[in-house]
Amino acid sequence: QVHLVESGGGLVQPGESLKLSCAYSGKTLDPYFIAWFRQAPGKGREGVSAISFADGNTYYRNTVKGRFTISRDNAKFTVHLQMNNLKPEDTSIYYCAGGYPSGAYSALWEAEYEDWGQGSQVTVSS
Numbered sequence: 001q002v003h004l005v006e007s008g009g010g011l012v013q014p015g016e017s018l019k020l021s022c023a024y025s026g027k028t029l030d031p032y033f034i035a036w037f038r039q040a041p042g043k044g045r046e047g048v049s050a051i052s053f054a055d056g057n058t059y060y061r062n063t064v065k066g067r068f069t070i071s072r073d074n075a076k077f078t079v080h081l082q083m084n085n086l087k088p089e090d091t092s093i094y095y096c097a098g099g100y101p102s103g104a105y106s107a108l109w110e111a112e113y114e115d116w117g118q119g120s121q122v123t124v125s126s
Contacts, residue, residue, distance in 0.1 A: 002026035002098045002115040004034075009094065009120030012086055020081040020120060022096030030054045033101050034079045036070065037110060038092035038122075045095070047108025049081060059107040064090075086124045093119040 008020040022034060035050035049070040050059040058070050069082045079096065099113035106112050 002028055004096050004098055004115055004117035006096050006117040006120040009122045011123045013126050014087055014124055016086055017084045020094055022079045024077055033107055034096060034098050036081045037095045037097055040092040045110050050107040088124050091124050092122060094122050095119045
């Protein structure tokens with residue numbers, strides 16, 4: 001099992017940026033993915049972005065494309081989610097998750113992930 005710890009959440013104003021980090025430890029096998037999910041109050045958890053450890057391919061939900069960037073720092077065993085031009089609708093608890101999706105088509109499916117972090121609150125408000 002892989003242990004995941006998020007950091008970097010907080011309160012920002014609309015249009016500002018925030019960077020989330022997910023430190024991982026433990027043995028991973030190919031094709032391991034790390035993804036970011038979020039859950040707003042009263043709503044279900046949704047996939048935001050994912051990165052494949054095998055080939056570095058990245059995946060994004062449509063509403064964050066062009067604003068969010070996922071990246072991996074191999075030396076620090078960390079995956080980052082850079083979030084720019086944040087909007088009030090981005091307000092959620094953000095979770096990083098690790099697992100072995102069946103393919104690219106399921107990279108943002110919650111059921112494909114077995115390792116979960118504790119969550120980090122992101123609030124976008126003026």
